[in-house]
Amino acid sequence: MSETGGLRLSLPARAENVAVARHAVAGLAEAIGMSEPKVADLKTVVTEACMNVVLHAYDDDGGGALEVNATPEDGALLIRVRDYGTGIRPRADVERASLRLGLPLIAALSSSFNIRGGLGQGTEVTMRLALAANGADPVDAAASGASAAKQGPDLTVGAELTVVDDLVGPVVSRVVSMLAARSDFSVDRLSDAVLLGDAISAFAPQGFDGGPVHLVIEDGDGSVNLRVGPMASGSGERLRRELEVPGLGASIERLADEVGVSSDDQGEYLTLKVSQGT
Amino acid sequence: MISLHGEHDLNSAPDLNKTIVEAQQQGVGIVLDLSPTTFVDSSILAVLIDAQRNARAAGLGMAVYTGNGLAGGVRRILEITGLDGELRISPDRDAAIAAVREGLA
Numbered sequence: 001m002s003e004t005g006g007l008r009l010s011l012p013a014r015a016e017n018v019a020v021a022r023h024a025v026a027g028l029a030e031a032i033g034m035s036e037p038k039v040a041d042l043k044t045v046v047t048e049a050c051m052n053v054v055l056h057a058y059d060d061d062g063g064g065a066l067e068v069n070a071t072p073e074d075g076a077l078l079i080r081v082r083d084y085g086t087g088i089r090p091r092a093d094v095e096r097a098s099l100r101l102g103l104p105l106i107a108a109l110s111s112s113f114n115i116r117g118g119l120g121q122g123t124e125v126t127m128r129l130a131l132a133a134n135g136a137d138p139v140d141a142a143a144s145g146a147s148a149a150k151q152g153p154d155l156t157v158g159a160e161l162t163v164v165d166d167l168v169g170p171v172v173s174r175v176v177s178m179l180a181a182r183s184d185f186s187v188d189r190l191s192d193a194v195l196l197g198d199a200i201s202a203f204a205p206q207g208f209d210g211g212p213v214h215l216v217i218e219d220g221d222g223s224v225n226l227r228v229g230p231m232a233s234g235s236g237e238r239l240r241r242e243l244e245v246p247g248l249g250a251s252i253e254r255l256a257d258e259v260g261v262s263s264d265d266q267g268e269y270l271t272l273k274v275s276q277g278t
Numbered sequence: 279m280i281s282l283h284g285e286h287d288l289n290s291a292p293d294l295n296k297t298i299v300e301a302q303q304q305g306v307g308i309v310l311d312l313s314p315t316t317f318v319d320s321s322i323l324a325v326l327i328d329a330q331r332n333a334r335a336a337g338l339g340m341a342v343y344t345g346n347g348l349a350g351g352v353r354r355i356l357e358i359t360g361l362d363g364e365l366r367i368s369p370d371r372d373a374a375i376a377a378v379r380e381g382l383a
Contacts (some may be wrong), residue, residue, distance in 0.1 A: 015289040022287075022317075040351030047319045051288050101320035101359060108358050181284070 005164030006071035007171060012063035013083060018050045019178055020159045020217070021068045025079060027174030031167050032072050035133040041109040042077065042129050048102040049081035049125045057085030057123065076111065076130045084122040161215040168213050172226070173197030175217055176274075179224045185276045192255040193224060193274045199255070200228060200239075200270075223257070223275035230267025237261050239270055279309045279343070279375070285317035295325045302329070307338045307378035309371075313345025315352050323359060330365060330383055339378030341366040 007028045011017045025046050029039050050066060058064040069080040106113050110127040117123035163171050173194060180193040218225040229236065258273035280297060301308055308329065312318075326342075333340035342365050348356070356362040366382060368374040 015287075018287055018289065018319075019285060022285075037350060037354070040349075040354060043317055043351060044319065044355055047287055047317075051319060051321065054288060101323060105320060105355070105358065178285075 005167055006069065007167065008162040009068040009070075009159060011066055011159040013050075013053050013058055013066035013085075014063040015051075015054050016182075017063075017066065017159065018047055018054060019182070020175055021050050021066070021081075022047050023174040023178040024159075024161055024171050025068060025070045025077075027171040028070050028163070028167055029077055029131075030174075031170035032077070032131065034077060034129075034131040037133050038129055038131060042079070045106045045109050045113075045127050045129065046079060046081070048105050049079075049127065052102055052125070053081060053083040053085070053123070057083035059086065072131075073128075075132065076128050079127045079129070080124055081127075082122060082124040086120060159215075159217045161217065163213055163215065168215070168228070169197065169200055172200055172215065172228075176224055176226065179217065180274065180276075185274075189274065189276055196226075196255050196272060196274060223273055226272040226274075227262075227269050228272075229269030230264075231270065233263075233268060236263070236268035236270045279311055281311035281313075282315040282318070282322075284315070286315065286322045287317070287319040288321045291321040291325050294322065295328065298325065298329045299332070302332050302336060302338055305336070305338065307333065307381065307383075308340050309343050309374045309378050310341070311343045311345070312348055312352060313343060316349045318352055318355060320355075320359075323355065323361060326361065326365060333383035337381055338383065339381045340383040341368055341374040341377050343371055343374040344369045345371070 007024060009021055009024050011020060022043050026039055026043050029042050034042065046068070050068065053066045054063070057066075064083060064085055067080075067082040069078075069082075071078045103115075106125065106127060110129050113125065113127040115123060115125050159175070161171065161175075174197075176193045176197045177190065180190045185193065214229060216225075216227040231239070255274070256272045257275050258271070260271040262269050262271060280294075280301075282294070286294065298308060310326070310329075330340050332338075344367060347353075347369070353362075356365075356367075366374075366377055368377065
């Protein structure tokens with residue numbers, strides 16, 4: 001089976017991160033042409049599966065890893081939600097109707113699903129949703145590409161995503177917008193954050209050499225921080241210098257509070273900070 | 279009237295639950311405005327179920343106001359779980375308020 005473009009996301013299993021996973025996967029789904037009603041279903045199943053991890057996988061509140069993979073496959077999107085905890089099990093202190101509804105909702109809204117794991121092995125929930133409302137359309141060709149993900153630099157704060165280059169824009173736009181909205185950004189700064197996501201999207205085809213792109217997104221203290229890469233040597237600086245936001249003529253440096261370029265042995269990374277403003 | 283704007287999930291469920299419980303403890307009936315809501319998950323549904331149960335037990339009113347219609351995903355999750363038949367749902371703001379004033383839930 002040939003590999004197709006997709007998304008890998010790893011983040012601490014905490015309640016506030018469920019929305020990050022939901023928006024990242026929804027952004028990918030919209031970019032590959034999933035129908036609107038199916039995207040709504042997708043948001044529900046991703047949320048419910050992630051919620052199971054947040055509530056039931058780990059003993060402590062700090063949150064072990066929550067991993068989400070989304071891969072386009074034969075007219076459908078395959079989503080895997082994985083943890084490395086002690087397995088889904090009932091816990092009296094969090095026992096609510098949500099626990100009883102989560103898995104039935106996944107069952108009702110996905111065309112197939114399975115749960116794998118057991119005591120001490122962690123749990124993996126795999127779900128498949130058709131892209132088209134009637135489940136018949138083939139996968140959009142734009143979704144094809146390499147998906148083998150390298151482990152990026154060891155930055156564990158916040159969310160780490162790996163996504164094939166032509167899907168960077170939609171995923172970044174969605175996640176950044178959501179985080180900015182949650183951080184009580186003013187309307188102007190929210191719109192700047194969205195424009196930044198779009199700007200990176202416009203740059204993606206020339207900047208990322210067709211390989212997987214690693215994103216680190218931090219949501220902290222009234223700001224959203226982004227680290228995007230690796231890019232080919234010189235691309236980070238070129239993006240910083242030349243990037244024009246389509247239709248507006250505003251530069252990336254006017255939209256972000258801080259713009260920087262860093263590099264490691266894999267290539268260059270663009271770092272951006274957008275804060276909520278006044 | 280409690281309006282839920284945007285997306286609500288596990289992260290906001292405790293705050294919503296607290297707001298509703300505090301109102302109910304003061305003997306106040308509740309109209310939940312879901313017209314500006316774009317997403318709810320099962321933890322929010324659990325809050326709604328609890329709120330209705332508590333309202334009925336206390337003889338307080340509770341209704342859901344939908345305005346010009348629920349967002350597709352919100353409507354679908356209510357339908358799939360059967361909550362659209364359990365909750366007192368009204369597209370009419372005045373009717374929702376009137377029902378709550380009468381103590382209907």
